[in-house]
Amino acid sequence: MNTDVEKNVDKHNGNADVASIEYTRGGRYYRPRVDIVEREGDLTVLADMPGVGPDDVDVQFNDGVLTILGRVADRLPADTPYLSREYGVGDYYRSFQVSDQIDAQQISAEMANGVLTLHLPKAAAARPRKIAVAAK
Amino acid sequence: MVRLRTESFAPLLQLREEFDRVYKSLFRDGGGTPAGQSKASGIYPSLNIWEEADALKVEAELPGLKADDLDLTVLGSELTIQGRITPTPEGQTVHRCERPAGDFRRVVRLPIDVEGEKIVATLNNGVLLITLPKAAGAKPQKIKVNVG
Numbered sequence: 646m647n648t649d650v651e652k653n654v655d656k657h658n659g660n661a662d663v664a665s666i667e668y669t670r671g672g673r674y675y676r677p678r679v680d681i682v683e684r685e686g687d688l689t690v691l692a693d694m695p696g697v698g699p700d701d702v703d704v705q706f707n708d709g710v711l712t713i714l715g716r717v718a719d720r721l722p723a724d725t726p727y728l729s730r731e732y733g734v735g736d737y738y739r740s741f742q743v744s745d746q747i748d749a750q751q752i753s754a755e756m757a758n759g760v761l762t763l764h765l766p767k768a769a770a771a772r773p774r775k776i777a778v779a780a781k
Numbered sequence: 782m783v784r785l786r787t788e789s790f791a792p793l794l795q796l797r798e799e800f801d802r803v804y805k806s807l808f809r810d811g812g813g814t815p816a817g818q819s820k821a822s823g824i825y826p827s828l829n830i831w832e833e834a835d836a837l838k839v840e841a842e843l844p845g846l847k848a849d850d851l852d853l854t855v856l857g858s859e860l861t862i863q864g865r866i867t868p869t870p871e872g873q874t875v876h877r878c879e880r881p882a883g884d885f886r887r888v889v890r891l892p893i894d895v896e897g898e899k900i901v902a903t904l905n906n907g908v909l910l911i912t913l914p915k916a917a918g919a920k921p922q923k924i925k926v927n928v929g
Contacts, residue, residue, distance in 0.1 A: 678879040
């Protein structure tokens with residue numbers, strides 16, 4: 646696990662210099678930017694993975710670890726003579742440890758406009774419950 | 782970029798630990814530009830620009846952008862890319878908030894003359910590709926050499 650994580654690069658943050666991007670294809674992954682919000686009984690994860698189509702994304706939830714993998718097809722030959730190159734293109738990978746209160750069977754995912762949206766419903770036992778107070 | 786630390790999750794904690802924090806800490810200690818302070822900081826979107834035989838290509842990654850929310854204009858040698866990315870609806874608790882959202886605008890000066898009328902743009906899986914055909918004057922002209 647560590648091995649993968651150490652290769653993980655945020656393409657927009659400082660380390661996205663061209664030199665480090667050159668060997669992206671050799672197993673390097675970009676770390677997608679995510680929003681994670683919690684609503685009643687539901688965790689929603691949005692991950693920016695531009696260039697990834699609905700068939701190129703792989704989501705796994707295993708032992709409380711949520712793993713997102715997005716494959717990006719090569720858009721240009723490696724020797725393209727760029728006039729300006731501000732970001733690299735490559736696959737995306739990120740994993741999170743999530744509390745085990747998620748109902749793994751009910752996780753749903755959709756991919757649109759390069760954004761992965763995941764819904765992770767909490768297990769029934771973890772949902773907030775309103776407790777009726779009886780008046781005496 | 783807002784980064785919530787694990788400690789602040791408190792009782793509502795759902796995400797106990799994020800593996801890639803390991804990477805972040807390694808990177809911070811490894812010198813170079815501190816995370817979040819890239820030279821392109823505040824400029825959005827990032828652009829890749831290259832030249833083909835008869836066109837200039839400009840590519841940008843704009844995840845979450847819908848074609849209706851994008852406005853492209855070319856005036857003289859300036860290309861303007863502007864639009865709006867809908868923010869994630871707020872939840873009761875926000876665990877991560879990293880995705881850029883809201884209004885953006887970027888103006889780039891084109892290095893060669895293009896035919897403004899023939900510019901084509903496509904938005905595919907969050908990747909914007911603009912094809913700007915070169916003006917006749919910007920294409921290489923073969924010069925015939927006569928033997929005297």
